[in-house]
Amino acid sequence: MKAIKCKDVNKQFYRKRALNDLSFSVDENKIVGVIGRNGAGKTTLLKILAGLLKEKSGVIEVFGRRPFNNLFVSANTIYIDDAMNFPTALTLKEILEEARRFYHHWDHELALRLFHFFEFEPKQRHNELSKGKESTFNMIVGLASRSPLTIFDEPTTGMDAAVRKDFYRALLKDYLAHPRTILLSTHHLEEMEDLLEEVLVIHEGALSLHISMDELKEYGVGLTGKKDAVDSFLKEKEMLWKKEQTFDTCYAVIKNDLTGDDYQRLKESGVQVSPVKANDLCIYLTESQNGKGSVDDVFDRSADV
Amino acid sequence: MSLIEVQTSEIVKRQIGYKWRAYTGVFTSLVVIQLLGLLFSLNGTGQMGSGRTGYDVKITYFTADIIVGFTIFWGFLTAFLLTTKAYREDDFAFVTNRKTSTLSTIAFLFMICVIGALTALLSSFALKLLAYVILPGEEMLLIQGMGDVGTWLQGIFATILIVFMFSSLGYLAGMIIQLNKMLVIVLPVVVVGLMILLSRGGFQVEEYFFQFIFEENQAWLFTLKTIAVTTIFYALAVLVSNRLEVKR
Numbered sequence: 001m002k003a004i005k006c007k008d009v010n011k012q013f014y015r016k017r018a019l020n021d022l023s024f025s026v027d028e029n030k031i032v033g034v035i036g037r038n039g040a041g042k043t044t045l046l047k048i049l050a051g052l053l054k055e056k057s058g059v060i061e062v063f064g065r066r067p068f069n070n071l072f073v074s075a076n077t078i079y080i081d082d083a084m085n086f087p088t089a090l091t092l093k094e095i096l097e098e099a100r101r102f103y104h105h106w107d108h109e110l111a112l113r114l115f116h117f118f119e120f121e122p123k124q125r126h127n128e129l130s131k132g133k134e135s136t137f138n139m140i141v142g143l144a145s146r147s148p149l150t151i152f153d154e155p156t157t158g159m160d161a162a163v164r165k166d167f168y169r170a171l172l173k174d175y176l177a178h179p180r181t182i183l184l185s186t187h188h189l190e191e192m193e194d195l196l197e198e199v200l201v202i203h204e205g206a207l208s209l210h211i212s213m214d215e216l217k218e219y220g221v222g223l224t225g226k227k228d229a230v231d232s233f234l235k236e237k238e239m240l241w242k243k244e245q246t247f248d249t250c251y252a253v254i255k256n257d258l259t260g261d262d263y264q265r266l267k268e269s270g271v272q273v274s275p276v277k278a279n280d281l282c283i284y285l286t287e288s289q290n291g292k293g294s295v296d297d298v299f300d301r302s303a304d305v
Numbered sequence: 306m307s308l309i310e311v312q313t314s315e316i317v318k319r320q321i322g323y324k325w326r327a328y329t330g331v332f333t334s335l336v337v338i339q340l341l342g343l344l345f346s347l348n349g350t351g352q353m354g355s356g357r358t359g360y361d362v363k364i365t366y367f368t369a370d371i372i373v374g375f376t377i378f379w380g381f382l383t384a385f386l387l388t389t390k391a392y393r394e395d396d397f398a399f400v401t402n403r404k405t406s407t408l409s410t411i412a413f414l415f416m417i418c419v420i421g422a423l424t425a426l427l428s429s430f431a432l433k434l435l436a437y438v439i440l441p442g443e444e445m446l447l448i449q450g451m452g453d454v455g456t457w458l459q460g461i462f463a464t465i466l467i468v469f470m471f472s473s474l475g476y477l478a479g480m481i482i483q484l485n486k487m488l489v490i491v492l493p494v495v496v497v498g499l500m501i502l503l504s505r506g507g508f509q510v511e512e513y514f515f516q517f518i519f520e521e522n523q524a525w526l527f528t529l530k531t532i533a534v535t536t537i538f539y540a541l542a543v544l545v546s547n548r549l550e551v552k553r
Contacts, residue, residue, distance in 0.1 A: 071400070071401070075309050075316075085397075085398060089328065098326070099399060102399035
């Protein structure tokens with residue numbers, strides 16, 4: 001059975017379109033990264049999957065049921081983000097106790113061990129925590145709940161590098177011991193490369209890529225060389241991104257379907273071939289289409305005059 | 306991970322327990338507002354005096370009327386507050402849907418209304434004691450007109466119903482306002498405006514409403530009326546809340 005199925009999902013906030021005919025499906029027990037620029041619609045998608053928001057049109061199924069206002073989906077899903085709202089009257093320990101009552105798979109042992117490892121005080125309150133501590137605590141709730149569908153929306157906000165590393169490790173260990181479907185949206189793809197199995201790249205509310213992490217790492221290649229040489233080559237290939245550089249050279253990223261023959265030709269025309277990191281590739285894939293260029297152009301106005 | 310089927314009743318039960326532990330703030334406000342009521346009541350809720358040559362009689366009544374009034378207001382306000390976004394999102398921190406969230410909130414409101422009504426009525430004893438201790442002079446404390454146990458129980462029952470009815474009104478008003486921020490202004494203007502308009506036309510809504518509820522002599526009719534009004538308000542609130550999304 002598929003854990004998640006989406007077909008032509010649309011969502012609109014007043015005049016802004018957040019999701020645009022989004023279709024994909026996710027198998028059970030996979031760790032999937034949701035990648036996209038700010039405002040691409042990641043959070044909206046995840047909230048719809050968690051049943052917090054209502055889709056405008058399209059079919060959406062989590063474990064075979066429509067998530068909005070559904071008790072079954074709510075019982076089997078947990079949605080963790082950096083704006084989690086816990087009652088201010090409860091201490092951190094009490095919040096864990098409450099969560100234990102609600103989630104059937106809850107592992108209180110694990111929760112407490114993580115709680116002590118990250119040096120939380122039982123009497124602290126959620127609204128007194130610093131940004132990074134808050135995220136860490138939310139992460140503990142998300143991990144210990146062992147929900148069949150666990151959604152982390154930018155779980156590492158505010159965490160320092162050491163805690164992030166611990167988090168990835170904890171997530172991986174717990175996932176291996178208790179496989180479940182995990183969705184993670186993140187801006188730190190380079191840190192999560194070894195963790196994720198699949199990647200959903202979302203761009204302007206639409207799906208731009210859904211492949212496995214291994215495929216993503218080899219999805220594109222970079223070409224550097226004289227402009228003419230690269231250009232002539234780009235005509236035959238699917239170009240993903242291109243940037244003109246100084247001294248009449250340019251850097252282009254194309255889909256990696258080069259044959260031995262192609263390599264030979266590239267070598268002859270003096271074009272260098274380099275691998276493209278998954279993180280960079282995602283940035284290229286989600287570049288705005290309207291050609292506003294890079295941020296440099298904002299500052300480089302004097303050159304035009 | 307195996308999938309879990311949950312019953313609505315199970316989640317409602319858990320949500321009630323959760324709210325009971327999480328929303329302790331409502332009891333703080335109850336204590337504060339009832340103490341305030343107690344303070345205002347120290348002046349007496351009713352006075353009567355007569356005098357002849359040689360002597361003066363002044364009778365001051367010490368009743369919990371003001372405290373009950375304050376408690377009704379507290380019921381309204383608390384229900385109103387529970388509809389705000391922060392509280393609704395607290396609900397959705399754990400397993401829930403709209404139905405369980407609303408049902409558990411209503412059950413929770415009923416529980417605290419019972420407590421509020423009980424303490425309000427019991428405070429009349431505290432008030433009499435306080436009045437006797439604090440007031441100077443040669444007053445006599447006449448413990449009369451307090452009725453027997455039956456009357457007293459009836460009083461508690463009626464107070465619970467009324468506090469709970471006003472909480473339903475607060476809940477409905479709160480839910481309507483959650484639909485759109487503008488309604489904070491529009492709703493009171495429309496309601497008060499309509500009342501003024503209608504009273505000019507010779508139809509006083511508030512008077513009619515108070516007559517309908519408070520001037521009912523039959524206990525069972527009173528019960529029926531308040532429960533009916535409460536049910537209507539809560540049902541409307543549920544209809545409205547089904548249109549709300551959580552977590553924008």
